[in-house]
Amino acid sequence: MRGQPPRHPDDPKAELSELEGTIADASALKPGDRLVYPAQGVCVVVGPETQEIAGHRLEMVRMRREEDGAAVLVPRGKVASVGLRRVASAELMEGVFHYLAADLADPELNWKIRHRDNADRMVAGGVLGIAEVVKGLHALSRLRPLPTKERGQFDNARHLLVAEVAASLGVSPGLAEDLIDFALMPPAGTRFKLKPPPKPILLPSRPPRRRLVVDDEGDGLDDLGLDELGIEGLGEEAAVEGGAEATGDAAEGDGADASEGVEAPVTGASPAQASGAPLKLVPALAAAVKAAVKPAAAAKKGPAPKKAPARPAKAPAKAAAKKASGKPAGKPATKKKTAKPSATKGGKKK
Amino acid sequence: MIRIATLSPLDPTDTVALVKTLRAIFGLGTEHVGDLPLPRGGAKDGSWDAEELLAAAGPVRGVADDKLLFITAAPLTLAAGPLGAPPSWGFARYGGDRALLTLDQMPARGVTEASIEAWRRRLAREAVHVIGHLWDLHHCYDVRCAMHPSWSPHLGPAPDSSLCTFCREKSERKIRLAKS
Numbered sequence: 001m002r003g004q005p006p007r008h009p010d011d012p013k014a015e016l017s018e019l020e021g022t023i024a025d026a027s028a029l030k031p032g033d034r035l036v037y038p039a040q041g042v043c044v045v046v047g048p049e050t051q052e053i054a055g056h057r058l059e060m061v062r063m064r065r066e067e068d069g070a071a072v073l074v075p076r077g078k079v080a081s082v083g084l085r086r087v088a089s090a091e092l093m094e095g096v097f098h099y100l101a102a103d104l105a106d107p108e109l110n111w112k113i114r115h116r117d118n119a120d121r122m123v124a125g126g127v128l129g130i131a132e133v134v135k136g137l138h139a140l141s142r143l144r145p146l147p148t149k150e151r152g153q154f155d156n157a158r159h160l161l162v163a164e165v166a167a168s169l170g171v172s173p174g175l176a177e178d179l180i181d182f183a184l185m186p187p188a189g190t191r192f193k194l195k196p197p198p199k200p201i202l203l204p205s206r207p208p209r210r211r212l213v214v215d216d217e218g219d220g221l222d223d224l225g226l227d228e229l230g231i232e233g234l235g236e237e238a239a240v241e242g243g244a245e246a247t248g249d250a251a252e253g254d255g256a257d258a259s260e261g262v263e264a265p266v267t268g269a270s271p272a273q274a275s276g277a278p279l280k281l282v283p284a285l286a287a288a289v290k291a292a293v294k295p296a297a298a299a300k301k302g303p304a305p306k307k308a309p310a311r312p313a314k315a316p317a318k319a320a321a322k323k324a325s326g327k328p329a330g331k332p333a334t335k336k337k338t339a340k341p342s343a344t345k346g347g348k349k350k
Numbered sequence: 351m352i353r354i355a356t357l358s359p360l361d362p363t364d365t366v367a368l369v370k371t372l373r374a375i376f377g378l379g380t381e382h383v384g385d386l387p388l389p390r391g392g393a394k395d396g397s398w399d400a401e402e403l404l405a406a407a408g409p410v411r412g413v414a415d416d417k418l419l420f421i422t423a424a425p426l427t428l429a430a431g432p433l434g435a436p437p438s439w440g441f442a443r444y445g446g447d448r449a450l451l452t453l454d455q456m457p458a459r460g461v462t463e464a465s466i467e468a469w470r471r472r473l474a475r476e477a478v479h480v481i482g483h484l485w486d487l488h489h490c491y492d493v494r495c496a497m498h499p500s501w502s503p504h505l506g507p508a509p510d511s512s513l514c515t516f517c518r519e520k521s522e523r524k525i526r527l528a529k530s
Contacts, residue, residue, distance in 0.1 A: 169432075
């Protein structure tokens, strides 16, 4: 049989076909109507009501949740958008049972996709969407125990399904649950004559998440007042050049040289920057540089400004010197080892 | 408090064992209130409709939030759904105060100590199951949990009578929120 129905790739939400029994207009509601409020359960319409909230008179529809009698108030204008729908018909419910009893070969294994889709199905999928959540998580539970969050989601979905089956078939919730599990886990030797299950619910497509990049995110150095300090080498280009050189040297040397790292500029490590792409400082780093530069700006008014050496330029010079001296690569590492005698003595201090 | 009423004779030692188990699992006072007669009429083809029997079972004196468990040996039936009628080991008013358990589906009690012990464990498991429904517990997918469906093909021959962590915590929450 089919697996979990895929999320609809292209259609925007507005173009998806409406679920059976969706309430489009508040005027269609009459006192005593039984409705399903998504993710809340079966409610009974009490009647229209006017309430004054924050100085505004609002026309509301008052409902009562059948499960515990909780009051639910929906503004008349939002009846269509909250997804209120009538209790599923007996024909649709029969299709749901045939879906529950069918085999499910491949539950979604990616928990992020599964959890997101299941949450959407419970809100916008109607009774079949809830049944898909129950069946999908039940099939997964046969493979491995569900994580705590999905265990709760499974219980919520089951609760909603039991309530709607009970309301639709006119049976008690206890019997409705037995009927659901009879379809999901039939006793040994039981065979059903199944009809083709209904079509899967099409979920609204979600645009992929994109990281917002602010245009002047990397231009924080313009506001630092570096020109007033007479610092010319700390421009973007100088930093990139130094980084590129350092990266090139590190790439030429062996692994120990490359991992020496403390003095080599980290900003020059990316190949994009080495190829001349503009350097972008994260805001936190820019703020740190600004804070470090402020005292120097205050001292500028006194003696003649000294030219601060560009820090990234250190690394290429040092790397070149290292190359020229031809020292073995592992030497700095051995120095570090000898520098920590107390650590090797197991914490004994004299 | 959980009160047990028997609609069919039950061995006193079995009743004592059941009371102890229920008290340990739910952390609530449990007592056997006595034997009650099976209501007359209502049986069709020798079996009772579970909902009708539960409604017709005699009144038991108690207080608010008491949970009543009726135990009978009569076979029970449930109304059929779109795919047929499920086997009935018992019936409970979900979130309510009354539950019914039948011994008809239980394995034979036997005469050996081992078989009697296994029978008592199964009785306790089914009692925990139907009383769990009274605390709003749904069926659980965990085969080691007492809330797993009694007819499930995945259930072992000697299922445990304890609840899984999720069901136990949920029932404890409900018990704490009870008015009394």
